[in-house]
Amino acid sequence: MKTVPIEQALGHRLAYDVTEVTPTTVQSIITKGTLIEKRHLSLLRNAGHTLIYIEEDGLLEDGQDLIQEGPASFAIAQALAGSQVTIKKADSGKTLLLAKTEGLVKIQTDTCHWVNHTDVALVISKPSLSVVRTQELVAVVDLIPLTVSTVSLSNIIKHIGNPGFAIDIRPFLPLxxxxxxxxxxxxxxxxxxxxxxxxxxxxxxxxxxxxxxxxxxxxxxxxxxxxxxxxxxxxxxxxxxxxxxxxxxxxxxxxxxxxxxxxxxxxxxxxxxxxxxxxxxxxxxxxxxxxxxxxxxxxxxxxxxxxxxxxxxxxxxxxxxxxxxxxxxxxxxxxxxxxxx
CATH class of the missing domain: 3.40.980.10 (MoaB/Mog-like domain)
Incomplete structure (x- = not known):
């Protein structure tokens, strides 16, 4: 991943989702992997971007392999999610955790707090013991940097994996x-x-x-x-x-x-x-x-x-x-x- 002025990005692929925020919308205007063309330059300038990240062959930092935000947040979400939670990729590198069933949200707060202390990833959820309906959003996993080293990601997942199932749903029973x-x-x-x-x-x-x-x-x-x-x-x-x-x-x-x-x-x-x-x-x-x-x-x-x-x-x-x-x-x-x- 390399930082370049937008004019020098022509013919290169965007390394992340570029988001525009207005009083009425929050949306990705150009998505990761898009081949930058002249028509994109005005969009970028209007959104306040004069420098962007473009993809390079291989991601390395200090000799360590790097994982981009989307796959990294997805891997963390997989480690967090219990059996009654569905995982879904979203834009801007986020991963969504959705309820498979109606029930009670169960959060291992210590585990989620630990992840939020890493300054690498964020776990943002509904309160534990709140009610959710089927397919309702339970939590979002977001990465703070655009990339994370495989070593750091592995350490986070290892910590979550014991005891695991940090975010789950207890289904309602027909009592x-x-x-x-x-x-x-x-x-x-x-x-x-x-x-x-x-x-x-x-x-x-x-x-x-x-x-x-x-x-x-x-x-x-x-x-x-x-x-x-x-x-x-x-x-x-x-x-x-x-x-x-x-x-x-x-x-x-x-x-x-x-x-x-x-x-x-x-x-x-x-x-x-x-x-x-x-x-x-x-x-x-x-x-x-x-x-x-x-x-x-x-x-x-x-x-x-x-x-x-x-x-x-x-x-x-x-x-x-x-x-x-x-x-x-x-x-x-x-x-x-x-x-x-």
Whole structure:
């Protein structure tokens, strides 16, 4: 690869993609390998290029073979990608990682951070534990220089390869979800239930099946009895209502009596902070506060159900970590209207 004034590049092949950036477009105007002709000169000048790289026979630097950006980024992407990720070449030497299936993004952040520390390559991805649909972009691998030595590239790939699969997707599974609605006012018909349609819609988003829907009053023993039945028949049980510290609210106590483990009561997330995550055998129990009725478009289920359907274990550490960034837009948008006297 050699640097020359554009006028001296006539008859030579371009060694990289030349990109033009305007207020409305970002595009490659001349691609790598193009034979430079007179018609290209005005394009280059308009894009601000007076010097360009042209191809030479053999790529060497300090006696080491060099790999160009496209093949190098592709090799790094191959090392990073898990079995549920497709790799695709893009322009400007980038390589794209796309989801083969709907699911939960899993990123080994330490590995990706290490690559970004090399100052040779960049791994730019969606956040770990975010939701992606089939063929959605998960990550981009980009090279900083136009070339990298085979030794440097080999070292990067070797580091990634242990443990490997640094970027992958955990597919959503077709789980069955039971819904237990608590509240004497709903049980007695004083007010209509508003929860079931909200939960059913969110369950369907992840390919789940809505199982039994049952309404019980604010009676701890009745909640316990219904919950025992539901955990035997469903992969997941969502319990709504009666989750606060009001004396009539008995749902947290009932869940504790049924569950083998309560991971956390009180999740640092708004809305729905007065919620609970528990486990009975293989069945996940989610106790969700009644704020679900008001915050229908965005709520705590958006943070919990993706992990549940991907069968990614929900840990106490994960729940605690939700506090940083836990003010969801649905809450902050309505905060003044709801909480200001």
């Amino acid at each position: 069955t979800v039971g819904l237990l609605i608590t509240g004497t006012e709903v049980y007695e018909g004083r007010i209509p239930d508003a929860v079931a349609p909200i939960v059913q819609k969110q369950v369907q988003m992840y390919g789940g099946t809505q199982g039994t829907v049952q309404i019980v009053p604010d009676d701890e023993d009745l909640i316990v009895s219904a919950l025992h039945s539901m955990v035997e028949e469903h992969d997941v049980v969502i319990v709504t209502g009666g989750m606060s510290v009001d004396p009539t609210d008995r749902t947290p106590f009932a869940i504790r009596r049924v569950a083998d483990t309560v991971l956390k009561y009180g999740i640092p997330l708004l809305p729905n902070a007065m919620s609970m995550v528990a486990q009975k055998g293989e069945t996940v129990i989610l106790g969700i506060s009644s704020g679900l009725v008001y915050y229908q478009q965005e709520n705590i289920l958006d943070k919990l159900l993706p992990l549940v359907f991907a069968q990614e274990p929900i840990t106490r550490e994960y729940l605690v970590s939700l506090g940083i960034g836990g003010l969801m837009p649905s809450f902050t948008k309505n905060f003044t209207k709801i909480h200001t006297p």
